[in-house]
Amino acid sequence: MPIRPLKEADIPGVTDLYWSYLRRRNGTAPPRLQSVFRELCFESPFRDNSIRAQVFEGEDGQVRGFIGAIVRKMSACGRPIRLVLGGNLVVHPDFRAGRVAQHLVEAVFAQDADLAVVDSANEIARRILSQNGFRVVPTLNMHWRRVLRPAHYGVYGLSLSAGQPISTGLKIASKPVCWLADSIAAGVSRRAFRLKPSFLQESELDAETLLQCMVEFRKGYSLWGEYDRPSLQWLLEFMARRTARGALRKVLLRDDDGKIAGWYIYYAKPGAVGEVVQVGGDPTLTKDILDHLFYDAWKQGVAGVHGLLEMRRMADFSDKHCFFTCRGGWTMVRSRHPELLNLLDADTLFTRLDGEWCLDIGD
Amino acid sequence: MAVRALAEGDIPQIAALYWNFMRLRKGPPSAALISLFHELYFESPFTSNDFASLVYDIPDRGIVGFLGGSVREMSVCGRPIRVMFGGNLVVHPEYRSGLVAPRLVNTFIGRKFDLAMTDSANNISKHILQRMGYNEIPALNIHWRRPLSPVQYGIYGVAVSANSSLLGKMARVARPICSVADAIASRVPANPFRYSRPRLQSKDLDLETHLNCMIEFRKGYSVWAEYSLDSLGWLINLMERQTFRGTLRRILLQDKNQKIVGWYIYYAKPGAIGEVVQIGGYPNSTKDILDHLFWDAQQQGVIGLHGVVDTRRIPDFSDKGCFFTCRGGWTVASSPYPEVMQRLERGDAFLSRLDGEWCLDPGE
Numbered sequence: 133m134p135i136r137p138l139k140e141a142d143i144p145g146v147t148d149l150y151w152s153y154l155r156r157r158n159g160t161a162p163p164r165l166q167s168v169f170r171e172l173c174f175e176s177p178f179r180d181n182s183i184r185a186q187v188f189e190g191e192d193g194q195v196r197g198f199i200g201a202i203v204r205k206m207s208a209c210g211r212p213i214r215l216v217l218g219g220n221l222v223v224h225p226d227f228r229a230g231r232v233a234q235h236l237v238e239a240v241f242a243q244d245a246d247l248a249v250v251d252s253a254n255e256i257a258r259r260i261l262s263q264n265g266f267r268v269v270p271t272l273n274m275h276w277r278r279v280l281r282p283a284h285y286g287v288y289g290l291s292l293s294a295g296q297p298i299s300t301g302l303k304i305a306s307k308p309v310c311w312l313a314d315s316i317a318a319g320v321s322r323r324a325f326r327l328k329p330s331f332l333q334e335s336e337l338d339a340e341t342l343l344q345c346m347v348e349f350r351k352g353y354s355l356w357g358e359y360d361r362p363s364l365q366w367l368l369e370f371m372a373r374r375t376a377r378g379a380l381r382k383v384l385l386r387d388d389d390g391k392i393a394g395w396y397i398y399y400a401k402p403g404a405v406g407e408v409v410q411v412g413g414d415p416t417l418t419k420d421i422l423d424h425l426f427y428d429a430w431k432q433g434v435a436g437v438h439g440l441l442e443m444r445r446m447a448d449f450s451d452k453h454c455f456f457t458c459r460g461g462w463t464m465v466r467s468r469h470p471e472l473l474n475l476l477d478a479d480t481l482f483t484r485l486d487g488e489w490c491l492d493i494g495d
Numbered sequence: 496m497a498v499r500a501l502a503e504g505d506i507p508q509i510a511a512l513y514w515n516f517m518r519l520r521k522g523p524p525s526a527a528l529i530s531l532f533h534e535l536y537f538e539s540p541f542t543s544n545d546f547a548s549l550v551y552d553i554p555d556r557g558i559v560g561f562l563g564g565s566v567r568e569m570s571v572c573g574r575p576i577r578v579m580f581g582g583n584l585v586v587h588p589e590y591r592s593g594l595v596a597p598r599l600v601n602t603f604i605g606r607k608f609d610l611a612m613t614d615s616a617n618n619i620s621k622h623i624l625q626r627m628g629y630n631e632i633p634a635l636n637i638h639w640r641r642p643l644s645p646v647q648y649g650i651y652g653v654a655v656s657a658n659s660s661l662l663g664k665m666a667r668v669a670r671p672i673c674s675v676a677d678a679i680a681s682r683v684p685a686n687p688f689r690y691s692r693p694r695l696q697s698k699d700l701d702l703e704t705h706l707n708c709m710i711e712f713r714k715g716y717s718v719w720a721e722y723s724l725d726s727l728g729w730l731i732n733l734m735e736r737q738t739f740r741g742t743l744r745r746i747l748l749q750d751k752n753q754k755i756v757g758w759y760i761y762y763a764k765p766g767a768i769g770e771v772v773q774i775g776g777y778p779n780s781t782k783d784i785l786d787h788l789f790w791d792a793q794q795q796g797v798i799g800l801h802g803v804v805d806t807r808r809i810p811d812f813s814d815k816g817c818f819f820t821c822r823g824g825w826t827v828a829s830s831p832y833p834e835v836m837q838r839l840e841r842g843d844a845f846l847s848r849l850d851g852e853w854c855l856d857p858g859e
Contacts, residue, residue, distance in 0.1 A: 270809040270842070274637075274819070320653070443633045450821030451618075456637070458813030478634075478841045 135239045137184035138198070143169050145195030146187065150493065154222040168493050171370070177363040178202040178491070183216050183243040188223065188232050196224040199236040203245065204486060205358040208472055212358070216245035219488040221257055237264050247472050251487035252461035266464040269476045274441040275460035276449050278426060282325065283313035284435035288404055303403065324453045330385075330424035332417075337382035337395050339365040345384075345395055349412050354479040355472070357486035367490065376494035377407050381432070385413065385424055394421040397485070398439070400432035408439030409490060410483040418448040426452070440484050461489065498602045500547035501561070506532050508558040509550060509585075517585040518859055531857050534733070540726040541565040541855070546579050549602055551586070551595045559587040560595040562603050565855060568721040569610070571835055575721070576609035582852035584620060600627060610835055614851035615824035629827040634842035638823035639804040639812050643789060644677035645688055647798040651768065670766065677798075687816050693787040695780075700745035700758050702728050708747075708758055709845075712775045718835070718844035730854065739858035740770050744795070748776065748787055757784040760849070761802070763795035771802030772854060773847040781811040789815070806842035824853065 138146070147169050151161035173185055180203035188197030200220040206213050218240045223232045237260055241248040250261055251272075258268070279285045287306045291299035318325040337345075343364055350356045359367075372380040378401030385393045394413015398406050406429045413421050429437050441449060441456060449456075463482075467473055476482075484490055501509065507524075510532045514524035536548050543566040551560030563583035569576050581603055586595045604611055604627060614635070616624060625631065642648035650666045650673055681689050700708075706727055713719040722730075735743045741764030748757045757776020761769050769792045776784050792800055801823060804812055809819070830836050838844060848854055 268810045270806045273810060273813075446633050447631055447636065447821050447825075456819035458810055462810075474841075 134189045135186055135197075135235050136189065138173060138187050140170065140174055142187050142195050143173070146198045149195060149198055149222050149224060150220060153224060154220065165493065172202070172491060172493070173200065176202065176370075176491075177366050178204060180214075183214075183245060184240075186236050186239045188227070188236055190224075190227070196227050197232045197236050198222050199240045200488075201240050201243070202488065202491060206247070206486075207356055207358055208246075208475060209354045213246035213472070214244075215247045215249050216241060216243060217249050217251065217488045219250060219252060219491070220493065221260075233260050234263065237261065241466065246467060246469060248466040249463065249487060250465075251463045251484075252489050252492070253464055254461070258462045258464065261464045261466075264466070266466045267473075268462060268464055269473075271443045271477060272440075272463040272465075272480070272482055273458045274443065274446070274456050275438060275458065276441045276454040276456055277436060277438050278422075278449075278452070278454045279436045280325070280327065280426060280430045281310070281314040281435045282317045283310035284403060285405075288435050327427045327430045328423070329427050330420050332385040332387060332393050332420055332424050333390075334424065334428070335384050335386070337384040337397070339368055341384055341392075342368075342382070342395065342397075345392060345412060348392075349394075349414070350481050353481040355475045356481040357483075367485070371409070371490050374492065374494050377401065377492075378404065379432075380409075381428065383424070383428065385421060387417075393417045396421060396425045398425065398429065398437065400429060400434055402433030403435060406432070406434040406437040408437050408484075410485045411439065411442075411445075412483075415445065418445045419452055422448065422452045422454075440482075440489075442481065442483070443478070463487070498549055498551055498598050501536055501550050501563075503533070503537055505550050505552075505558055506536070509561040509563075512558060512561055512585050512587065513583065513857065516587060517583070520859070528857060535565075535855060535857065536563065539565065539733075539855075540723075540729050541567060541580075543577075546577075546606060546608070549599050551590075551599055559590045560599050561585050562599040564603060565852060567850060569850075570719055570721055571609075571832075571838065572717045576835070578610045578612055579603075579606070579608045580852045581611065581613045582615060582855070583857070596623065600624070604628075604829065608830075609832065610828060610830040612826065612828040612851060614826045614848070615853050615856070616827055617824070621825040621827055624827045624829075627829075629829045630836065630840075631825060631827050632836075632839045634806045634840060635803070635826040635828075635844070635846065636821050637804050637806060637809070637819050638801060638821065639817040639819055640799065640801050641785075641789060641812075641815070641817045642799045643688065643690075643793045644674070644798040645680065646673040646676040647766070651798060690786075690790040690793050693783065693790050695748040695750060695756060695783050695787050696753075697746045697748055697787060697791070700747040700760070702731065704747055704755070705731075705745070705758065708755065708775060711755075712757075712777070713845040716843055716845035718838050718846065720846065720850035730849070734772070734854050737856070737858050740764065741767065741797075742795075743772075744791065746787070746791060748780075748784055756780040759784060759788045761788070761792065761800065763792060763797050765796030766798060769795070769797035769800045771800055771848075773849045774802065774805075774808075775847075778807065778811075781808050782815055785812065785815045785817075803848055805845070805847075826851075 143166050147161040147166045151157050183201055183203050185201045186199050187195045190196040199218050202217050204215040206215055253261060287310055291302050339361055343359055343361055377399035381400050382397045384395045387393045394417055396411045397409040400406050465476055507529055510524040510529045514520050536542060546564055546566045548563045550558045552558050565580045567578045569578050650669055654666045702724060741762035744763050745760045750756050757780050759774045761771040763769050
């Protein structure tokens with residue numbers, strides 16, 4: 133099976149494969165997509181020359197399959213470990229009947245790392261990964277959802293299953309009705325849908341403060357992502373340029389004495405769902421942090437917010453009218469170190485910032 | 496003025512306290528409720544003299560506070576432990592600002608125990624218990640929900656979240672229209688609310704088989720509840736008579752070779768929510784077991800199902816259209832043994848609503 137590490141010259145072929153068969157778009161991929169792939173695979177601080185993305189080359193020399201790979205540094209009980217994260221698995225339809233996908237997965241995760249993780253697997257990838265010894269860690273697969281505008285949220289959900297013209301028409305046509313229904317909902321269920329500002333004071337969150345916050349508020353956990361300032365800065369800038377999910381909002385929260393209480397990072401997209409990247413801070417102030425986030429998202433015109441749950445805060449999220457689901461991309465792991473798998477079950481601070489999710493290339 | 500152990504002669508008073516100030520009902524409690532309290536606290540296999548329920552007795556005034564409890568036998572890695580469950584804490588309104596509740600709780604948890612738990616705490620009692628050193632156990636606080644008739648379930652959800660009796664009445668009036676809407680929706684092909692006959696075969700779950708199933712399918716866990724045929728029989732008998740939650744259905748599931756693959760127990764109440772007590776079986780058959788449960792509940796006219804999920808089965812529940820919440824009663828626990836708490840927190844316990852206080856609810 134001609135599977136080999138990705139070379140820079142493969143980028144156009146990989147981009148076309150991604151564009152046509154993962155995003156299911158017509159025509160050739162836009163040139164900016166090639167530069168995103170190049171940046172991710174060859175310039176990012178999360179690349180590692182010893183752990184490489186893999187391609188499957190057809191007999192004609194064309195790239196017919198691809199799986200990305202990035203490397204993240206983490207700490208497990210103070211010991212540095214390396215994670216390999218695989219993503220964007222795509223195989224040309226003519227080669228799907230064979231075991232190309234299986235071999236790509238095997239090749240990328242056979243490389244030397246302490247822990248292999250996929251954090252955005254769809255149902256097909258979940259099946260393939262299960263066959264390759266990966267397992268679903270339930271505690272890393274709980275996604276929270278908070279409806280802010282119930283009628284808009286419902287219509288947004290319906291529009292996702294419709295085609296583009298129907299979806300746009302549905303949103304425009306239903307706008308007045310949704311506005312009225314959401315106003316009624318806010319009157320009927322005040323605690324859930326009449327959002328109020330939090331007492332916490334907000335300011336813009338920069339990379340340096342975020343780094344300090346992450347170090348401060350990871351106490352009590354045994355496994356967490358490690359960053360330095362350049363890697364975090366690069367990541368935040370990369371995410372801010374990916375506007376398919378909306379505008380990236382990074383908010384630092386302080387109490388009345390100016391002490392840092394927490395922070396949140398999310399994508400705000402009016403009329404759609406806001407995807408939350410990270411919520412952190414003082415555990416005793418989680419509800420206040422959520423109040424601020426929900427009010428901020430509501431002000432931005434967001435219909436609802438989704439995020440990945442940190443289990444220790446589950447009760448507070450529930451109290452703040454969130455519900456939970458596993459739908460939102462599967463996180464699956466494999467390791468030859470059982471103690472790492474045990475830590476993942478209960479003791480991990482793992483957010484969407486720490487994996488592959490935030491490096492999504494988008495449309 | 497003292498906290499003391501509950502005596503048989505106190506039963507009419509504590510039943511009245513419960514009826515008037517916990518259930519907020521008027522008039523004296525029924526004879527059936529008094530008899531049920533007697534059964535719960537003096538005839539049950541889950542009572543023990545050294546973990547007696549407590550009353551707060553004021554001379555010349557009578558009993559103004561009550562804290563009911565039960566004791567369960569459990570195993571942690573094969574080692575037997577006794578678990579003290581607290582429930583039904585009720586204090587007369589005139590004494591709520593004083594020390595009655597803290598003294599009852601302090602006395603209750605001041606006894607020597609391996610593990611103390613409650614599985615149905617509301618927000619107020621959760622906060623009281625947390626101040627007294629209890630911890631919330633996330634792995635035991637994930638409740639699953641599965642709408643079966645989406646329109647009726649949606650109306651139920653709105654009525655509950657609005658906490659409005661007017662909306663509740665409107666929901667009842669709208670029920671026939673909602674039923675029609677659900678019936679139409681259920682005929683749409685590829686609809687997640689359309690249930691076809693499941694592939695597993697069902698039969699009534701008898702006590703002996705149930706006990707054997709629990710022993711067989713707890714393998715791989717390190718904490719579980721222990722039963723004898725007598726204690727399980729007493730419990731199931733009590734639950735069957737508690738019809739306020741509906742009719743108790745106990746179903747054993749077998750594959751085409753008559754091999755047992757799982758079971759479920761739930762309360763079926765037509766037009767209402769079905770409360771699921773226990774689901775067990777082979778992990779790789781969870782989706783088939785759920786298919787059968789959902790189909791059975793829909794046949795019984797249930798509009799949606801609620802239960803507590805075993806964290807190991809969360810992906811399968813999600814695949815079958817369930818969502819999750821923490822609403823449904825809090826489980827908090829305290830133990831002098833850190834490894835017991837760690838095992839609970841890691842989702843290493845084979846525990847269900849059958850194994851605590853939830854199933855002993857005296858109801859309305």
